[in-house]
Amino acid sequence: MENTSQVPVTVLTGFLGAGKTTLLNRILTEQHGRKYAVIVNEFGEQGIDNDLVVDADEEVFEMNNGCICCTVRGDLIRILSGLMKRADKLDAIIVETTGLADPAPVAQTFFVDQDVADRTKLDAIVTVADAVHLSSQLVDHHEAEEQIAFADVILLNKVELVGDNDIVKVNDRIRKINPFAKIIKTTRCAAPLDEIVGLNAFSLDRVLDIEPDFLESDHDHEHDDDVTSLSFVSDTPLDMDKFQDWFGNLLRTKGQDILRSKGILNFKGEEERYVFQGVHMLMDASPMGPWPKGKDRSSRVVFIGRDLDKMNLKEGFENCKSA
Amino acid sequence: MNADLEKLQESNKTELERRGSIFNIGAPATEAVTIRDQIAVGFGDGTVRFFQSGSDPKTVKAHKGVVLSMTNYEDHVLTGGEDGRFLKISSDGNIDEIFNFGSKWVDCVASHKDTKVCSSGKTVYIWTKNKDKPQTLEHQSTVAGLAFDNKGKRLAVSRYGGVTVWKLNNNKWTASNFTWKGSHGTVTFSPDTKYIVTAMQENQIHGWRINDKADLAMRGYPSKIKSFTWVGDTPYLVTSGSSDAVCWPFDGKEGPMGRKPIVVANGGKELATFVKALNGEKAVFTGFTDGSVLLAEIDESKKPIMIRSSTGSEVSTIAISSDNSQILIGDMKGSILLSSLWADN
Numbered sequence: 298m299e300n301t302s303q304v305p306v307t308v309l310t311g312f313l314g315a316g317k318t319t320l321l322n323r324i325l326t327e328q329h330g331r332k333y334a335v336i337v338n339e340f341g342e343q344g345i346d347n348d349l350v351v352d353a354d355e356e357v358f359e360m361n362n363g364c365i366c367c368t369v370r371g372d373l374i375r376i377l378s379g380l381m382k383r384a385d386k387l388d389a390i391i392v393e394t395t396g397l398a399d400p401a402p403v404a405q406t407f408f409v410d411q412d413v414a415d416r417t418k419l420d421a422i423v424t425v426a427d428a429v430h431l432s433s434q435l436v437d438h439h440e441a442e443e444q445i446a447f448a449d450v451i452l453l454n455k456v457e458l459v460g461d462n463d464i465v466k467v468n469d470r471i472r473k474i475n476p477f478a479k480i481i482k483t484t485r486c487a488a489p490l491d492e493i494v495g496l497n498a499f500s501l502d503r504v505l506d507i508e509p510d511f512l513e514s515d516h517d518h519e520h521d522d523d524v525t526s527l528s529f530v531s532d533t534p535l536d537m538d539k540f541q542d543w544f545g546n547l548l549r550t551k552g553q554d555i556l557r558s559k560g561i562l563n564f565k566g567e568e569e570r571y572v573f574q575g576v577h578m579l580m581d582a583s584p585m586g587p588w589p590k591g592k593d594r595s596s597r598v599v600f601i602g603r604d605l606d607k608m609n610l611k612e613g614f615e616n617c618k619s620a
Numbered sequence: 621m622n623a624d625l626e627k628l629q630e631s632n633k634t635e636l637e638r639r640g641s642i643f644n645i646g647a648p649a650t651e652a653v654t655i656r657d658q659i660a661v662g663f664g665d666g667t668v669r670f671f672q673s674g675s676d677p678k679t680v681k682a683h684k685g686v687v688l689s690m691t692n693y694e695d696h697v698l699t700g701g702e703d704g705r706f707l708k709i710s711s712d713g714n715i716d717e718i719f720n721f722g723s724k725w726v727d728c729v730a731s732h733k734d735t736k737v738c739s740s741g742k743t744v745y746i747w748t749k750n751k752d753k754p755q756t757l758e759h760q761s762t763v764a765g766l767a768f769d770n771k772g773k774r775l776a777v778s779r780y781g782g783v784t785v786w787k788l789n790n791n792k793w794t795a796s797n798f799t800w801k802g803s804h805g806t807v808t809f810s811p812d813t814k815y816i817v818t819a820m821q822e823n824q825i826h827g828w829r830i831n832d833k834a835d836l837a838m839r840g841y842p843s844k845i846k847s848f849t850w851v852g853d854t855p856y857l858v859t860s861g862s863s864d865a866v867c868w869p870f871d872g873k874e875g876p877m878g879r880k881p882i883v884v885a886n887g888g889k890e891l892a893t894f895v896k897a898l899n900g901e902k903a904v905f906t907g908f909t910d911g912s913v914l915l916a917e918i919d920e921s922k923k924p925i926m927i928r929s930s931t932g933s934e935v936s937t938i939a940i941s942s943d944n945s946q947i948l949i950g951d952m953k954g955s956i957l958l959s960s961l962w963a964d965n
Contacts, residue, residue, distance in 0.1 A: 351702075352723045354741065356761050358780045358803050360822055371780060371803045372762060374821055379702060379725065382686045384647030384665035384954075410821070412844060 303418040305389045306377070307494050308403050310444040311425030312396035312434055316454040320425060320486040320493070324391060325349065329490060331388040334380055336373070338395050351376055355395060357402045360409065369406040374413055381416045389494050390417065397440050400447040401556070401577055407499070408579040421498035424448035424478075425486065428459045431467050435474075442524040445471055446556045446601045447576075448478045449498035457484045475601055476526050477559065501583050504559045504572045524556065527606075528599040529614045534565035535596050536619040543613045551608050552578030560598035563588070565619040624962055636927055636947075640959025643677060645669070649950025651690035652939035653697055658711055659939045659948045660697045661956065662687030668699060670711040671958050673946050680713045689738075693731040698738070700726025706738045706745075718747065719754070728763055732772030739763035744777055744786075746793075757786055757793055765807035765818060778804035778818045785816065785830070798828045800835060810857070810870050811850050817857060819845040825859060829875065836877055838868060847894045852902035856882070856918050860892040865906040867918050885916035885924045896938040907935025911951050931955050 311317045324333055334349045353372045360367035373392065380390060394403060400422055407419040424444045427434070431453075434441040445451065451471060456464055464482065471480060481488045497503060540562065548555065555577065562571040573582035588594050600610060647665035654660075659671045666683035668690070683701030690699045699707045704721040706729065721740040730737040734749040742762055745754040757777065765778035775786045775793070782799040804818035804826065815836070817827040825845050827836035838859075845861035856867040857876075864883035868876040885892070890908035897904055898915070906924075907913045911931030916924035928935075933953035940947050940961070949957045 350723055351725070352741075354762060356780065358761075360802060371821060374803070375727070375762065375764065376725075379686055379688055379727075382648045382650050382664040382688075382952075383702075384663070411823075 303416060304381070304387050305420035305495060305497070306407070306417050307389060307391045307420045307496075308400060308422045309391055309393045309425065310396075310398065310400050310422065310447070311452075312427060312430070312438075312441060312444075314430075315396070315425040315427040316452070316483075316486045317393055317425050320452070321391065321393060323486060324490060324494070327490065332385065333494070334387050334390045336376055336390065336392045338393060338398075351380070355398055367405065367409055368402045369409050370402050373403065373406050374410050377413050377417050389420065391494070397438070399440065399443055401443070404447065404576040405579055408576065408581070419499045420494065421449040421496040422447050423450045423452065423493055425452045425454055426467075426471070428453050428456045428464060428467055428482075432470060435470065439524075442474060443556065445474045445478075446524045446526075448475060449496065450493060451475070451478045451480045452486055452488055452493070453480055453482045454486055455484065456482045474524050474526065476528065477599060499574070499581075501572045501574065501581060502585055504574050505561060505570070505585065524601065524603055525605055526599060526601045527610055528597065529611060531563075531596045531614070531618060532593065533618040534563050534594070535617045537564040537567070539619075540564070540617040543617055547608065547610075547613065548575060548578045548580060551602075554604050554608075555600055555602040557601045558599065561585075561596065562598075563594040563596045635963065636959045636961075637929065637957060639963075640957050643671075643956040643958070645954035645956060647954045648952045649937050649954060649956060650687050651699075652937040652948055652950060653690055653692045654939050654942050655692050655695060655697060655711065657941060657943070659941060659946065659958070660690065660692075660709075660711070661937065661939075661948065661950055662690045662697075662699055663954065666701065666703070668697060668709055671948055671956065673958065673960065677956075678711060678713065680709055680715065682707055682709055682715060688725060688727055689729045691729050691731050693736060694734070698729045698731055698736055700729045700738050700740075704740070706736075706740075708736070719745065728766040730766040730768055730775070732768040735772065737766060737768075737775065739766055739777070742779075744775070746775075755793065757784075757795075759784060764803065764805045767807045767809055767816075769809045769813045770811065771813075774809070774813070776807045776809060776816050778807040780804070783807055783816055783818060783828070798833055800826050800828075800837075802826075806846075806848070808848060808850070808857075810875075811855055812870075815870060815875060817848070819848060819859075823861065825857075827857075827875070834877075836875060838876065838881075841866070843891050847892075847896075849895045849897045849904065851897040851904050851918055854902075854918075856902075858895045858897070858904045858906075858918070860895050860906070863887050863889070863891055865892055865895055865904055865914075865916060867904075882918055882920055884918060884920060884922075885914040887912070887914070894935045894938050896940065899940060899944050905938050905940075905947070905949075907938055907949065907951075909934045911935055911955070913938065913949055928957050 336351045356372040358371045558575040569584040572585040647663040651662040668680045668682045669677040671677045685702030706718045708716040724740045728739040736747040742759045744757040747754045761780040767776045777784045785796045786793040803821040806819045823841040824839040841861040847860040854871045858867045865885040867882040885906040887908040890910045894907040903917045913928040914924040933951040937950040
């Protein structure tokens with residue numbers, strides 16, 4: 298996966314009016330000395346005019362290989378391969394999605410399509426959320442939940458229009474859905490660009506940054522179809538065969554409802570840490586070097602998804618502990 | 621096999637490279653087409669360059685951004701660009717803008733006699749002689765491939781979920797749909813126009829027998845098929861995408877149904893990225909991921925010969941001049957080899 302010649306791609310999601318266009322215009326006009334191409338959707342907001350803007354339809358298609366999770370963005374495959382033929386090298390590519398789009402097919406494109414994976418890499422999913430309206434959008438639109446759930450970075454925008462108490466509330470609401478995204482509170486999306494672009498959030502070593510604080514509590518939730526997160530820690534080493542059986546079967550049978558998963562694993566008899574991260578049924582996993590000296594060898598896993606409490610995750614994870 | 625081909629096989633790679641010219645353009649070569657004694661090449665820097673033996677190429681600054689598609693049209697080339705322009709270009713540098721689609725790319729172009737065709741998004745635009753306004757054909761998703769049959773009466777348009785074949789009757793186009801799940805790219809009619817075949821975004825090609833829409837799924841490739849070419853009288857559809865040139869026989873009633881392909885031009889650990897027939901011969905040029913090019917007969921018992929050695933950059937285009945005298949090979953780094961095919965040329 299790691300290859301320095303791969304151009305990083307940032308996926309920008311968020312509801313209409315949250316401030317995506319403000320952010321895109323900043324990326325295109327600020328004097329940052331970098332060359333960014335921006336792929337916008339034709340139903341997006343007006344007001345972006347630049348040679349490096351590419352119009353796209355959000356064309357999702359199902360691969361013919363029988364995997365129900367293999368819906369990908371065909372237009373992205375086409376446009377990214379076109380952009381890779383440019384004489385001048387791009388520093389990064391930003392893909393804007395419409396407010397109502399499911400981020401999964403975009404992310405899956407980078408796992409499934411070999412040409413895309415060879416020449417580009419998914420850098421991070423950045424969601425712009427409207428601090429004023431997010432709470433009601435989360436109730437009314439499951440797409441809003443998904444955009445929060447998938448995010449590596451959440452720009453909580455328009456905070457100047459919201460009281461301090463409400464900011465705490467909306468922050469907590471986001472945390473319930475997504476415990477590991479970085480939340481940046483902004484006015485007019487005024488966050489440093491290096492906190493948005495070039496994060497390498499999908500690189501496996503970034504999984505090691507999972508904060509243990511978020512991992513110690515299970516969360517209650519209000520509705521059955523809410524997106525929530527569950528996390529587990531074990532100080533007992535895991536049995537590799539048992540884990541692979543359980544986790545493989547889990548993604549195969551429940552991958553539709555598990556939006557994202559990440560983990561660091563301590564297998565019995567293995568010197569190295571194992572790290573994985575997944576989007577629905579698709580997963581990247583690899584040993585990531587020895588455990589740091591003097592630190593606990595604890596396994597940590599996080600799941601974000603729907604109906605997690607019906608998957609017996611805790612029991613399944615516990616059963617993977619080595620005898 | 622004729623005497624010329626034998627002579628060619630006596631020469632080695634150094635000969636072809638030594639007697640040829642190498643140009644380093646610095647931008648990926650995206651497309652190449654032959655116009656009379658010249659070979660026009662489109663590049664990732666927006667230029668179209670006209671190559672001719674014995675002289676430096678003539679450079680036309682055509683597009684801003686990548687030349688995405690190109691075909692020949694009378695004495696000109698038609699190009700579609702990342703800048704949304706559909707152009708007609710002559711080798712003396714004359715540019716005629718047929719249409720400007722703004723920020724929408726012109727992904728595909730095609731022509732037949734005096735008809736000019738391009739696609740942008742889901743729409744195909746057709747300009748016929750003496751008409752300023754194009755006819756338009758709409759599709760359910762973005763068009764990824766265009767091909768006329770040899771009479772210009774049918775136009776195959778590939779897209780998600782299959783191909784639409786448009787038939788021209790009394791100046792009206794009527795559609796017939798060929799369905800197969802997945803995303804379909806480059807499309808071609810077999811020379812006898814009995815089959816259509818597409819390269820998919822998955823590692824397979826898909827074909828249909830036109831009269832009964834019977835499916836031909838040709839799978840087993842380790843990578844995407846970016847290029848195919850019809851070779852010989854059988855004919856064979858030769859494809860890239862594997863460590864060999866994979867040659868599917870399209871003779872008989874059933875074509876390749878239930879038959880195994882012939883594989884020639886083994887590239888070892890390199891994958892084939894571009895294939896091009898040698899006109900009038902049962903032989904094919906195969907370019908690989910490392911820039912090397914082999915010439916092979918469609919015969920597993922014959923040894924291929926090295927035409928171009930490795931450059932470290934994948935072969936993105938090969939063109940042969942219309943009189944079969946010159947070959948042009950281009951790669952993703954923009955290195956161009958132009959050479960005479962025959963030793964005594």
